[in-house]
Amino acid sequence: MKEITIIITDDHHLVREAWSLILNNNSQFKVIAECGSGEEAIEKAKDLRPNVVIMDINLPGINGIEATEKIRKYSPASKILAISSHAHPSYARKMMQKGAFGYVTKTSSCEEMFKAIREVNAGKRYICNEIKNILSGQLLNDREPNGINCLSCREIEIIEFVKKGNTSKEIASLLNVSIKTIEAHRYNILKKLNLKNTMSLIHFIHNSQVSFIN
Numbered sequence: 001m002k003e004i005t006i007i008i009t010d011d012h013h014l015v016r017e018a019w020s021l022i023l024n025n026n027s028q029f030k031v032i033a034e035c036g037s038g039e040e041a042i043e044k045a046k047d048l049r050p051n052v053v054i055m056d057i058n059l060p061g062i063n064g065i066e067a068t069e070k071i072r073k074y075s076p077a078s079k080i081l082a083i084s085s086h087a088h089p090s091y092a093r094k095m096m097q098k099g100a101f102g103y104v105t106k107t108s109s110c111e112e113m114f115k116a117i118r119e120v121n122a123g124k125r126y127i128c129n130e131i132k133n134i135l136s137g138q139l140l141n142d143r144e145p146n147g148i149n150c151l152s153c154r155e156i157e158i159i160e161f162v163k164k165g166n167t168s169k170e171i172a173s174l175l176n177v178s179i180k181t182i183e184a185h186r187y188n189i190l191k192k193l194n195l196k197n198t199m200s201l202i203h204f205i206h207n208s209q210v211s212f213i214n
Contacts, residue, residue: 003030004121007048009041009064010056010083019054022110029117038062038070045075051121055100057084057091057153061176065098065153072099079120083108086156092131094153102126155189158182162201 006029008019016034023029032048035041038059045053053071057064068080081102082095092103101120104113108128119126151159161171168182175182186198195201 004028004052004117005030005032005048005050006117007031007033007035007041007044007050007053007078009035009038009054009059009067011036011059023117026114028114036060038064038067041067042070042074045071045078049075050078052079052081052117054081054083054117055095057082057086057095058157065094068095068100069098079123081116081120081126083113087130088156089131090151090156091153092127096125103131104128105130150192151189155185155192158185159189159201162186162198 006023008016008023008031010016010019013036016036020031020034023031032050033044035044039062041053041055042062044050055064055068055071059067062070064082064084068082071078071080079102080095080100081104082092082100083104083106084091085106087105087107095103101123102116102125104116104126105128107130108116112128116126116128157175158171161174166174168179168186172179172182186201190196190198190201193201193204195204
């Protein structure tokens with residue numbers, strides 16, 4: 001069986017090394033590059049044309065969602081497998097919309113990671129069991145999506161910054177967008193969650209059972 005060539009993208013060096021070691025110890029896989037940013041992953045994918053790109057979502061500079069879209073443009077044969085600490089279904093939905101073939105969380109087992117790589121390499125869609133269980137729970141509850149489930153990935157990302165105490169100016173700088181854009185996102189977040197102001201948002205975050213950050 002031909003080896004599946006892989007590029008690993010994560011901004012933590014130790015994480016990349018661990019994944020490379022695990023995957024290279026399996027004869028089915030061959031890690032051909034490690035990238036610490038979305039920009040680097042795009043360039044490596046252009047040059048190396050891997051079978052699979054394992055893509056973390058939270059990256060400095062170009063995030064994993066944007067990098068996925070660009071890699072699909074420049075190396076269309078490469079399949080993207082998203083990996084993240086986020087188990088919120090909206091992240092998986094956004095990545096799949098941008099061209100990812102699969103989504104696993106960082107709590108997934110090695111066996112599930114191996115299965116996901118094989119599935120996406122074969123052109124099949126793959127969603128990890130953790131996300132499937134969350135979606136199943138929502139269906140069993142027979143409820144319409146509430147405000148949280150209607151939030152976009154960017155809105156959830158901004159909520160994370162708000163939870164850390166970042167101002168709109170700081171968030172704009174970190175995401176390389178205008179303050180006006182951040183304020184628009186914050187307005188939409190409050191509207192979707194039916195909250196009046198930032199203080200009520202912070203109170204909501206700290207008292208919600210939903211995990212915004214894993």
